Amino acid sequence: MSSRVGIVIVSHSPDVARGTADMVRQMVGGDVPLAWCGGNPEGGLGTSVEKIMGAIDEAWSDSGVAILVDLGGAETNSEMAIEMMPEERQGKTVIVNAPIVEGAVMAATEAWGGGSLDDVRRTAEELAPR
Amino acid sequence: MTTPSTASVLMEHEVGLHARPSVKLTKLAKTFDAKIEVAPAADGPWIDAKSIVKVMAVKAPKDTVLHFRAVGADADAAVAALVRLVEADFEDETV
Numbered sequence: 001m002s003s004r005v006g007i008v009i010v011s012h013s014p015d016v017a018r019g020t021a022d023m024v025r026q027m028v029g030g031d032v033p034l035a036w037c038g039g040n041p042e043g044g045l046g047t048s049v050e051k052i053m054g055a056i057d058e059a060w061s062d063s064g065v066a067i068l069v070d071l072g073g074a075e076t077n078s079e080m081a082i083e084m085m086p087e088e089r090q091g092k093t094v095i096v097n098a099p100i101v102e103g104a105v106m107a108a109t110e111a112w113g114g115g116s117l118d119d120v121r122r123t124a125e126e127l128a129p130r
Numbered sequence: 131m132t133t134p135s136t137a138s139v140l141m142e143h144e145v146g147l148h149a150r151p152s153v154k155l156t157k158l159a160k161t162f163d164a165k166i167e168v169a170p171a172a173d174g175p176w177i178d179a180k181s182i183v184k185v186m187a188v189k190a191p192k193d194t195v196l197h198f199r200a201v202g203a204d205a206d207a208a209v210a211a212l213v214r215l216v217e218a219d220f221e222d223e224t225v
Contacts (some may be wrong), residue, residue, distance in 0.1 A: 028154045109153050113160030115204040126183040 005111040005120045006033035008058035009104055010052055010074045012039035012045045020068075020101050028108040035059035039109045048076045050079035055091060064092035064117035066124070068104045092117060098124035135164075135205040138197045139216045147190040151220040156182040158215055164202025166212070171196050177196070178210070 007024065010015040011100075017038035024034055035058035040046030059065050069075045075095060082093050094117060095102055103124040110123040143151055147170075159166045159179035166179040170190040176199070177184045190196065196216055200208045 010202070027150050105149070105153065106182050106186075109156055112157055113180065119161060123181070126181075 003061045003063050004032050004114065005063045005117050006035070006056075006065040007104060007105075007108050007111060008052070008055045008059050008065055008116075008121075009036040009100065010047055010055070011036075011038040011068060011072060012047060012079055013070075016070065016100070020104050021096045023112045024104050024108045027105055028112055028119070032111045032124065033046075033059040033061050033065075034108065042069060047077045049077050049080045049084065052078050056081060056085065056089075059089060060089075062092075063074060064094070066107050066120045067093065067095045067116060068098065068107065068124070070099045070100045080092040094121050095122045096121050098127050102127050132201050134199040134201045134214060135209045136197070136199045137209045137213045138195050138224040139213045139222050141194050142192065142218050143198065143219050145218075146192045146194065147185070147188055147196070148208050152186040152188075153182065153211065154215060154220050156180060156185050157209065162200070162202070162208035162211070163173060164205040164208045166198065166199040166205075166208050168212075169197045169199075172197055174187055 009017045009020045023034040025059040037051040038056040041048050056065055068077050077094050107120045107124040110120045113117040167176040168179040170174045198212050199207045
C-alpha cells in the first residue's frame with residue numbers, strides 16, 4: 001500500500017492552525033502526515049511562503065499533500081509556495097477549497113482510509129459552499 | 131444477485147452520530163472492501179458509510195437505531211464490526 005496523503009493547515013493565526021491540527025490528531029489519529037503553520041515572520045497574524053514550504057516538507061508523502069487554507073493571503077502564499085517547490089512535487093500538491101477546520105478533518109479521514117490526493121480533495125470540497 | 135449482510139443497533143452515545151463518532155464509523159468502514167451503507171431508519175435514506183461528509187451530515191441523535199447493510203466478500207465481518215463499534219459507544223480505540 002502506498003503512503004497516505006499528507007495534510008497541511010495554513011491559517012493567518014498560529015492558534016487556529018495549531019488548534020485545527022489538534023482536532024485532526026484527536027479525531028482522526030496520528031497515522032496521517034500532518035503539519036501546520038500560521039503567522040507572519042514577525043509573529044503577527046499572516047502567512048509566510050517560507051513557513052508554508054516548511055510545512056509541506058514536513059507533511060510530504062509520495063501520494064501528495066493537500067493544503068487547507070483560511071483567508072486570501074493564505075491561499076496566494078500557498079500557491080507561491082507550490083510554485084517554488086521542485087517540479088516533481090508541484091503536481092502532487094493541491095490547495096483544497098473547503099472550510100479550514102471541517103475540511104481538514106474530512107480530508108484527513110479520507111487520507112487515513114488510503115484515498116488518493118484527488119479523493120482527499122473531493123471529499124473536503126463536498127463541504128464547500130457553491 | 132448477492133443478498134446484503136444487514137444489522138441494526140440502537141445508538142446510545144450521548145451526543146449521537148456527531149463529529150468524532152462519525153469519523154470512527156467511517157474509518158472502520160474504510161478498513162473493509164465491502165460496499166457498506168448506513169441509514170438512520172429501516173427505510174433509509176441509505177448513505178455510503180465510507181463517505182465522512184455524508185455520514186456526518188446524517189446528524190443522527192441519541193437513541194437512533196442505526197441500520198447497516200453491506201455487500202462483498204467481507205460484508206458479514208464489516209457489519210459485525212460496525213455494530214460492535216456502536217455498542218461500545220464508539221470507544222473502540224482500534225480505529
